[in-house]
Amino acid sequence: MKLVGIAGTVEDKSYNRTLLEFIANHFSNVVDIDILSIDDLPMFDQDNDITNSGAIQYLNRKISNADGVIIATPEHNHTITAALKSALEWLSFNVHPFSGKPVMIVGASYYQQGSSRAQLNLRQILEAPGVNAIVFPGNEFLLANVKEAFDENGNLKDEKTVSFLSSTLQKFLKFVKVINMMNDKTGDDGEAENEDLxxxxxxxxxxxxxxxxxxxxxxxxxxxxxxxxxxxxxxxxxxxxxxxxxxxxxxxxxxxxxxxxxxxxxxxxxxxxxxxxxxxxxxxxxxxxxxxxxxxxxxxxxxxxxxxxxxxxxxxxxxxxxxxxxxxxxxxxxxxxxxxxxxxxxxxxxxxxxxxxxxxxxxxxxxxxxxxxxxxxxxxxxxxxxxxxxxxxxxxxxxxxxxxxxxxxxxxxxxxxxxxxxxx
Amino acid sequence: MNKYIALVGTNTKQSTNRQLLQFMKRHFDQKAAIEIIEVSGLPMFNKPADREVPQRAKDIAKKIDASDGVIIATPEYDHAVPAVLMNALEWLSYGIHPFLDKPVMIIGASFGALGTSRAQAHLRQMLDSPELGARIMPSSEYLVGNVLSAFDDQGNLTDKEKIDQLDALFTDFEKFVKISKELWHTTDVNRVAIKKLDHEDFG
Known part of the structure; x- marks a missing residue:
């Protein structure tokens, strides 16, 4: 199974990216996770459509080809970052790689709250008709007090957290299988028939x-x-x-x-x-x-x-x-x-x-x-x-x-x- | 006469939200001075380690500081506030806090019938975060749906009911601005709390 991971930030140093890297490395025996960057995307602007640019097409292809997506989101001002929102706007404007795609949300933050509000907000955005992702229900993974969470090698220190993450990921992988089976049964996006031969x-x-x-x-x-x-x-x-x-x-x-x-x-x-x-x-x-x-x-x-x-x-x-x-x-x-x-x-x-x-x-x-x-x-x-x-x-x-x-x-x-x- | 800053929550040239603010500016020019400001053109917020905020964001912050209140018009993209407005709010809460205790009125126009209800709720949630700490006018959702038919050639709202509603709401907002001036008891603690947040590398 092949997943892609997106860290919802363009900061140079991000604990959410560290978290994704940890997931990709630690569980590499069960799933292949390719981490994508949203660094190169300009602010969404519907008057200046750059859907055909290499950066958007790259994300479009990678997400389309993946069986599922994991998004790690920080929380700014009780919500997700503008950078992540902008990326999602590009990817729901003239291309729709998230459509029908199973998505798991995780988040790390400096405080007790984890990133609970941002995660809830991201869920709502992903379920909007233009994005149309299928978000993994329940199983919220919030990593609070993140400054203390990792050792110097980028590994999560707390064993209980790792085992909770492991069981959450296992459930998500099952969810991915079920959703993709459902997608296969209903055919693809149904747009193939519109090809004008x-x-x-x-x-x-x-x-x-x-x-x-x-x-x-x-x-x-x-x-x-x-x-x-x-x-x-x-x-x-x-x-x-x-x-x-x-x-x-x-x-x-x-x-x-x-x-x-x-x-x-x-x-x-x-x-x-x-x-x-x-x-x-x-x-x-x-x-x-x-x-x-x-x-x-x-x-x-x-x-x-x-x-x-x-x-x-x-x-x-x-x-x-x-x-x-x-x-x-x-x-x-x-x-x-x-x-x-x-x-x-x-x-x-x-x-x-x-x-x-x-x-x-x-x-x-x-x-x-x-x-x-x-x-x-x-x-x-x-x-x-x-x-x-x-x-x-x-x-x-x-x-x-x-x-x-x-x-x-x-x-x-x-x-x-x-x-x-x-x-x- | 009160001074208000009106933020256009989008970067698109053809925006009915901008049109709505322009209508308000004209319609209320006897009561209030409304200055319309664009939020586009800021770099993508990346939480720079040097905490340097772009000059443009500083300029906007200054204007908000000097105003009696802020009106924000937001469209709705993917059930939420457009990234370009979120981005401006991130810069306007990074080491500078012009929204702290500032009265804010939220409006929104959309092509569909629902008229930005989800985006407005989202914007409320953001403005309510400690880093922004705005005083959002309660129970005051103003939505203009089906905007393509809502304005005439001169950019005026055509529906009398909508205009009456806006008039009433704006009168309430002016009152809310006045009352807010008395809600100063938490200001000092909020400032202390926010300074603490500034010193930690949040996010």
């Missing part, structure tokens, strides 16, 4: 006035925007190539690349071979198509779920093995979220590779062979696993249903769940 929207780079579905979309769109080609130089991060050189380079990649932009339009693939020879076949006429046109209807739900998970930062990478290619092939479709310098989602880099040649080469080089693990629980042939993706995303993609169907077992073309351009 017909690419009817428009982003800055959308080329308007050209029929997306036309076979010569590339030629017409290129004319429209005066796209450069041939020996014209293009400045890249990091280097300079001509368009020809860029093509030599991309078309000789050992993987099949597909670019789907954030408007869900399939705008590029590296045409390294004829469709028949590709692991995930694409034809020249498909470039420019909306994603809806290059997927079978039954794959739509899975496609939307994958795009939504990448767009909202729930995961950065979805990996799907495609079975049915025989023992000599292990084809994997990877869907990687792309972001610009501001951390904005800009689309999907789909890359498809057959891992078997690499594995065979490695075995030959090192003099080893593959042996089946009798204890393994992984059923590689059913597909739809995701390494970076959390299990929730995995369950939601629905891709395994697709790959199990008989017609999907020929060349992997029509199981292409996200940005691909399968012929169907």
């Amino acid at each position: 017909t690419a009817s929207g428009k982003i800055e780079t959308t080329i308007e006035g050209v029929d997306m579905t036309a076979d010569d979309w590339v030629e017409k769109a290129a004319e429209k925007v005066n796209a450069v080609d041939g020996n014209t130089y293009v400045k890249l991060d990091r280097g300079i190539l001509t368009v020809d050189q860029l093509n030599y380079f991309l078309n000789s990649m050992p993987i099949e690349l597909t670019y789907a932009d954030s408007n869900n339009q399939f705008i590029y693939y590296n045409r390294m071979a004829d469709a028949k020879k590709m692991l995930a076949p694409r034809t020249p006429g498909q470039a420019g198509d909306p994603l809806a046109n290059v997927h079978p209807k039954r794959a739509v739900h899975g496609v939307k779920a994958v795009i939504h998970a990448l767009r909202t930062g729930k995961t950065d990478l979805v990996s799907m093995p495609v079975p049915g290619n025989g023992p000599d092939r292990f084809v994997v479709h990877y869907y990687k979220a792309m972001h610009n310098a501001d951390g904005d989602y800009v689309g999907i880099n789909e890359f498809v590779a057959d891992l078997i040649p690499t594995i065979k080469w490695y075995l030959a080089q090192t003099g080893q062979k593959l042996v089946a693990d009798p204890n393994a629980k992984v059923d590689a042939s059913t597909g739809a696993s995701s390494n970076d993706a959390d299990s929730k995303t995995d369950a939601d993609t629905g891709a395994s249903e697709d790959v199990d169907t008989p017609e999907a077992t020929n060349d992997g073309g029509d199981v292409d769940a996200t940005s691909g351009a399968s012929e169907n």
